Amino acid sequence: MTVGAAIRTDATARPGPLSRWINDGWITTRRNLIKIKRVPDILVFTTLQPIMFVLLFTYVYAGVIDIPGSTYTEFIMAGIFAQTVVFGSTYSGSAMAQDLKDGIIDRFRTLPMSPSAVLIGRTNGDLLINSISMGVMMATGFVVGWRIRSSFLEAVGGVAILLLFAYGLSWVMAFLGMMVRSPEVINNVSFLILFPLTFISNAFVPAETLPPPLRLIAEWNPVTWLVQAARELFGNVPPGTPVGDRWVQQNPELAVLIGVVVILIIFVPLAIRRFSQVTSR
Amino acid sequence: MNFVEAVGLTKTYTPKGAEPVHALDGLDLSVPRGTITAILGPNGAGKTTAVKVLTTLIVPDSGTATIGGIDVLRRPEAIRPIIGVSGQYAAVDENLTGFENLDMVGRLYHLGAKASRARAKELIDLFDLSEAQNRPVKGFSGGMRRRIDLAGALVTQPEVLFLDEPTTGLDPRSRLGMWDIIRSLVSQGSTVLLTTQYLEEADQLADDINVIDEGRVIARGTADELKASVGGQRVELNLVTPDDTVATVEVLRRYGTSEPAVSNDSRTVTVSVASGPEALQLVLRDLEQQNVALFDAGMRRPTLDDVFLRLTGHTTADAEAETVKEKAP
Numbered sequence: 001m002t003v004g005a006a007i008r009t010d011a012t013a014r015p016g017p018l019s020r021w022i023n024d025g026w027i028t029t030r031r032n033l034i035k036i037k038r039v040p041d042i043l044v045f046t047t048l049q050p051i052m053f054v055l056l057f058t059y060v061y062a063g064v065i066d067i068p069g070s071t072y073t074e075f076i077m078a079g080i081f082a083q084t085v086v087f088g089s090t091y092s093g094s095a096m097a098q099d100l101k102d103g104i105i106d107r108f109r110t111l112p113m114s115p116s117a118v119l120i121g122r123t124n125g126d127l128l129i130n131s132i133s134m135g136v137m138m139a140t141g142f143v144v145g146w147r148i149r150s151s152f153l154e155a156v157g158g159v160a161i162l163l164l165f166a167y168g169l170s171w172v173m174a175f176l177g178m179m180v181r182s183p184e185v186i187n188n189v190s191f192l193i194l195f196p197l198t199f200i201s202n203a204f205v206p207a208e209t210l211p212p213p214l215r216l217i218a219e220w221n222p223v224t225w226l227v228q229a230a231r232e233l234f235g236n237v238p239p240g241t242p243v244g245d246r247w248v249q250q251n252p253e254l255a256v257l258i259g260v261v262v263i264l265i266i267f268v269p270l271a272i273r274r275f276s277q278v279t280s281r
Numbered sequence: 282m283n284f285v286e287a288v289g290l291t292k293t294y295t296p297k298g299a300e301p302v303h304a305l306d307g308l309d310l311s312v313p314r315g316t317i318t319a320i321l322g323p324n325g326a327g328k329t330t331a332v333k334v335l336t337t338l339i340v341p342d343s344g345t346a347t348i349g350g351i352d353v354l355r356r357p358e359a360i361r362p363i364i365g366v367s368g369q370y371a372a373v374d375e376n377l378t379g380f381e382n383l384d385m386v387g388r389l390y391h392l393g394a395k396a397s398r399a400r401a402k403e404l405i406d407l408f409d410l411s412e413a414q415n416r417p418v419k420g421f422s423g424g425m426r427r428r429i430d431l432a433g434a435l436v437t438q439p440e441v442l443f444l445d446e447p448t449t450g451l452d453p454r455s456r457l458g459m460w461d462i463i464r465s466l467v468s469q470g471s472t473v474l475l476t477t478q479y480l481e482e483a484d485q486l487a488d489d490i491n492v493i494d495e496g497r498v499i500a501r502g503t504a505d506e507l508k509a510s511v512g513g514q515r516v517e518l519n520l521v522t523p524d525d526t527v528a529t530v531e532v533l534r535r536y537g538t539s540e541p542a543v544s545n546d547s548r549t550v551t552v553s554v555a556s557g558p559e560a561l562q563l564v565l566r567d568l569e570q571q572n573v574a575l576f577d578a579g580m581r582r583p584t585l586d587d588v589f590l591r592l593t594g595h596t597t598a599d600a601e602a603e604t605v606k607e608k609a610p
Contacts (some may be wrong), residue, residue: 020391027388035376035488038417105370110336111390112361279338279371 014043017114024113027122031093036129039114043089046129047129050084050137057204058144065205068240077146078158079203081137082223085166086198088130090190092122093173094183101183115276116268123170123175130166134159149235158233161256165226168263178278203227219246222259228252284472285312285335285441290344291496292330304330305341305507306496312441317463317473319331319487321480324415329369330447333476335474345347346547350440362390365439371426372433374575379413379429386436397436402568404432408462424455431462441472480584492592499592513555515581521574523547532567535561538589543564
């Protein structure tokens with residue numbers, strides 16, 4: 001048996017840093033795409049759950065909650081979009097924890113690959129899953145009567161801001177996954193944090209209807225800014241709806257963009273640093 | 282010339298609410314080029330920590346390490362292209378096929394798409410992995426995963442290969458298969474650092490053995506040197522019937538330098554002697570006079586278990602028990 005073939009990594013023949021970085025990011029992204037293909041649960045969950053939410057919320061609450069100048073279906077869609085993509089960003093947390101548990105992070109860390117590649121591949125995987133979810137939810141929304149009442153470009157902006165927000169959150173979750181190291185714990189903890197975060201917001205009811213302490217939390221909750229931004233960009237805010245006098249209420253799109261940039265500035269380096277130090281067991 | 286050189290490595294972990302654990306406590310290590318060197322020690326002796334330091338996974342608290350003259354701690358990015366690592370827990374992606382796993386590793390070594398595919402195919406053939414070529418690794422046996430993992434460490438021909446307990450948890454047949462693979466690597470001149478808790482494995486595979494306990498090397502040499510360091514030889518007799526045990530022990534006492542040891546089934550009796558051949562002749566003569574029937578009689582050198590016992594004053598099993606105790610809260 002000849003195990004040692006004449007393959008050597010020749011330092012001079014190796015591609016430059018940028019093309020290596022792109023290669024590594026693509027290879028690890030591809031790994032996650034194959035996983036989505038091989039583990040059908042992920043795809044079933046990411047398509048069926050949003051359909052279920054759209055149907056449940058629009059039909060169960062439509063008669064109860066009154067939205068002046070519009071319908072609850074029009075109101076709720078941005079909320080369901082936001083909730084779904086926020087939860088869709090948590091795969092990065094449990095997946096990083098699982099990779100650590102399986103020891104494959106050790107394999108990656110002993111390869112001459114760029115230390116950010118695994119994280120880029122991982123967060124790209126979430127981005128893809130969320131894109132699929134968005135498509136499914138929008139299609140279901142159209143069926144139950146949701147309509148985009150803005151320009152095409154604004155609608156694209158609405159989809160983009162939702163995906164961008166979730167992308168930022170994926171980096172936070174990936175970092176936490178490497179800190180907590182247990183896929184089960186990270187799932188439970190993110191559930192405990194993200195559920196209140198999405199509910200104490202304007203996602204499912206107008207924030208003005210919340211009791212004062214919750215209302216204050218809701219107004220400063222980034223999910224509220226995101227939902228408000230998406231609602232505005234999809235043209236689902238009926239004309240004449242009162243706007244609060246806080247800056248974040250008047251400029252939700254900008255608030256979300258600034259928030260995402262801040263999150264990425266903090267958590268991308270933190271996650272990469274953690275990746276460069278962490279080892280299984 | 283030593284290809285891998287580590288001097289005075291220390292690493293201390295402090296688990297929450299427990300005493301600090303000195304995983305490495307001044308470990309020195311050297312691996313000459315083209316040889317296979319074993320780190321032998323019980324669970325918790327620091328074997329995996331040592332490998333993790335040398336493979337750039339963790340940074341020691343103090344000490345230095347070089348591979349091929351390159352500083353492991355200062356230039357880990359220069360180390361990674363020249364090493365191959367295969368760990369105790371097969372680091373393969375469950376959802377990828379055997380081929381996809383190896384292809385991915387090749388591409389992350391920046392071999393390019395074509396060369397990565399060709400090398401993956403080649404390794405599939407070499408390691409007899411055709412069964413796992415096009416099926417996800419999930420669902421394959423531990424032996425198969427371990428082979429894929431080892432193949433992953435050989436995607437490029439690494440200048441030094443680190444094998445952390447390559448056969449732990451494998452069934453005896455898979456273990457023999459793994460030994461064959463490792464032997465063939467060495468016959469081609471690879472430099473290998475292997476950790477093991479199996480004395481027989483170090484004896485079978487390694488040119489040079491470092492016995493470690495509590496994070497430092499307590500003895501170093503070839504298997505023969507280590508055994509000779511215990512001194513003396515043993516005469517070992519296998520009896521046809523346990524009825525002769527008492528008479529045999531009586532005879533062995535005359536020529537032995539220690540109290541004869543009787544196995545649990547009373548059929549094997551062993552004693553240390555000063556000079557093997559001479560003692561064996563005398564023992565056989567006496568036993569013949571007493572009509573003791575033997576299945577087998579011979580001299581044996583001390584085993585590495587004997588070595589460990591002499592060096593540390595405790596057996597490998599004791600050392601493990603101690604480690605478990607230390608780790609308990």
